[in-house]
Amino acid sequence: MDDKKNNIGLSARKNRITVVDDHPVVLEGLVQLINREDDLVVCATAGNAKEALEAVRKQQVDLVIVDMLLKDTTGVQGTEKLRLRSPRLNILILSTSDDRYHVKGAFQAGARGYLTKDEVSEKIIIAIRRVLEGEIYVGKRIARQFSRKTIAGWVLDADTEETMGKV
Secondary structure, three states, X not given: OOHHHHOOOOOOOOEEEEEEOOOHHHHHHHHHHHXXXXXXXXXXXXXXXXXXXXXXXXXXXXXEEEEOEOOOOEXXXXXXXXXXHOOOOEEEEEEOOOOXXXXXXXXXXXXXXXXXXXXXXHHHHHHHHHHHOOOOEEOHHHHHHOOHHHHHHHHHHHHHHHHHHHO
16 A cells, blocks of 8 residues: 555544545545545555554544445444554444444444444534444434434443453
């Protein structure tokens, strides 16, 4: 992976974000949306999980946005690998899917947010900021299907497994 792809914008004062998606148009659109914000900067992009792990290894990242269905893995598997490398890393999943299997798997793997792609343009910045503030974020489609209590339980399961793994 070339340096230009991994160093899109650098600033110590901004929250640093890595975007992982195997569709270049989606990557470019997210980079443009995020980089318009004064407090956010995309510091790396990746087209697959391997590149994402490398980007997180090479630099400090505050949040990773992961597509649920990458060519080489799922967002759930990618989240698990990223959280193994950096247990406190904030992860926001983007997906075309709102089914229970994907949503539950994402939160149990350690994601802190889940947004369907049809909501991205209007909600991505809000989702990023909420996850960075330590909140759990779900888009409207997910919120209509699952209660806060259900999602919080999935997150608690992930946190408990993470804590138990450190003992």
